Amino acid sequence: MRNIWILCAIFIFSSCAKDVPVPGDDVAQGPTPLNIQAPFGLPQLTIPQNNPTTLEGVALGRKLFYDPILSGNNAMSCSNCHAQNFGFTDHENTLSTGIDGIAGTRNSMPLFNLAWAPALLWDGGATDLESQVLAPITSPIEMHEDLTNALDELNAHSEYPALFEKAFGTKSATSFLLMKAIAQFERTMISADSRYDRYIRGDAQFSEQEIRGMNLFSDMNKGDCNHCHTLGGLFTDFGYRNTGLNLEYNDQGRFLITLNESDKGKFKTPSLRNIALTAPYMHDGRFETLLECVQHYNTGFQQHPNLDPALAFSVHGRLSQTEMEDIVAFLHTLTDSAFIANQAFSAP
Ligand code: HEC
Ligand code: HEC
Structure with missing residues (x-):
């Protein structure tokens, strides 16, 4: 008898709530959680609760990482100074050089196992991956892009609105979501198989x-x-x-x-x-x-x-x-x- 009441309750609830996920509808189901495991030899890792890693978030972050759309002249992406075959660092320049040809004061850093880093940059000036993302995009000696401009370009793009929706349930790119997506991708970059x-x-x-x-x-x-x-x-x-x-x-x-x-x-x-x-x-x-x-x-x-x-x-x-x-x-x-x-x- 009790079970019947529960069944009825579920029925009533689902018939009223229009937004209840429909099986088979990817968007309504939300992004797919991606459980990052610490490999053998590396310590336990904690993923921030306000930015859980998902397959769709990582895929979006990866695309953004490689996309020059985030730079002022649409010619430089994160990967220009963080190249995979050099452990995601810059092999070309002693001091990283941005889109205007102006050299910074520091050598680019390799990117891997960042999920464990308590702080980032040579001086620890960024305390999480999310908050580090905007600095190179807006820095005049790096990608020298106006953030509003970058977001406008993403929102007017043929593919990005759908990718943001898959990853975060909204079509519109915001700086917060940009930060979250790239940070998610960076957390998956684990190196422990030397x-x-x-x-x-x-x-x-x-x-x-x-x-x-x-x-x-x-x-x-x-x-x-x-x-x-x-x-x-x-x-x-x-x-x-x-x-x-x-x-x-x-x-x-x-x-x-x-x-x-x-x-x-x-x-x-x-x-x-x-x-x-x-x-x-x-x-x-x-x-x-x-x-x-x-x-x-x-x-x-x-x-x-x-x-x-x-x-x-x-x-x-x-x-x-x-x-x-x-x-x-x-x-x-x-x-x-x-x-x-x-x-x-x-x-x-
Ligand atoms: C007192 C702590 C300390 C000791 C001991 C130490 N290192 Fe370092 N190592 C550092 C720090 C800090 C840096 C970054 C320094 C900088 O750039 O100003 C560094 C940088 C390096 C780098 C360059 C890394 C890069 O990404 O550019 C190498 C290679 C290196 N160390 C190797 C060694 C080796 C090999 C030894 C032992 C012979 C050693 N270190 C001993 C702290 C240390
Ligand atoms: C013009 C070259 C350049 C570009 C483009 C660039 N970076 Fe960097 N990156 C650097 C340099 C140089 C540092 C070290 C800066 C410092 O210590 O102040 C750095 C450091 C980092 C670090 C810190 C790593 C650590 O171990 O602490 C992360 C994370 C990072 N970059 C991610 C990115 C992302 C994401 C992008 C694209 C949005 C990007 N970078 C674009 C040159 C660049």
Whole structure:
């Protein structure tokens, strides 16, 4: 008897409510949830509740990421400075250069495993992926586009209104939805299948040199790279540090955000995954090769007042030439060829 009442109630409800989803109608059913799982070796991840990942949202974000429509001259997309075959960084320019040919002050950053990053940019100036999206679009030294203009173009486009509707249930593109879609796509860009990962899983072999390099990487009295670029998982602890690149920094890094003297010359510790693909190196792209980077930590760093203690107390010249080459050999095992070939992240 009770069941009959429930059935009646459902019937009454569904016959009155005109907007009840009709099976088979994609739009009415809403976007398809996409559950992003942390792969083996990476920590748990949290997706923000106000922007759940969906198949349609990711597809829209991917199209936008590759679409020059978001730039002032309709000639530059995110992918110009974030190219997949270079781990989504810019191989062409030491300092990123926008549509007007004006160079910025920083080297482009690789894009992967961003779902785990507590903050973005070299100085941590953006605290989530959503809020980072508009900066390159509107920056006069990057895509130099007027936001209203970009949204008008999207709304007048032959395909975008339908794609926004599929992803977010509304045909009209807004800056919020643009931010959400691109952030969703970026969260799916996960890299955790390098030869190092396969070695850890027992599916690949390391040469003797690579094993020596891995040990030097985490030896406190040798490379001590592990101190900041945590071995395994994300290969960074996301800390801000001064690595003694200069005695006087033109770009004061983290200081620009916090205005604390003690943050002068500090930059976000980057992941070392895919590092063999992402030259040139450092926030200003000053080093061309990985060996130059290791040399910097061995003998090149300068005694800036904020120099990280891990370096300030390390012995100059503690690594021999062979040991530096061993570390470089290990860094090459962090290349994830499957990630850079993954069609899901290529231009649609
Ligand atoms: C003109 C080159 C250029 C273009 C175009 C560009 N970027 Fe960037 N991107 C950079 C540079 C340079 C940085 C580092 C900036 C900084 O630290 O201030 C960066 C940093 C980032 C970061 C931070 C990564 C991290 O690990 O913290 C994200 C995310 C990002 N870009 C996404 C995008 C998206 C999305 C677009 C398109 C809407 C885009 N970028 C367009 C050059 C560019
Ligand atoms: C004290 C923390 C710390 C230690 C120790 C450390 N790094 Fe770094 N590493 C950083 C930071 C911070 C940056 C970014 C610095 C900048 O651009 O100003 C960086 C940048 C790099 C880069 C360039 C990354 C890119 O995307 O441009 C490489 C390569 C690198 N480190 C390798 C190593 C190796 C190899 C070791 C060990 C020999 C090591 N690091 C030790 C903190 C550290």
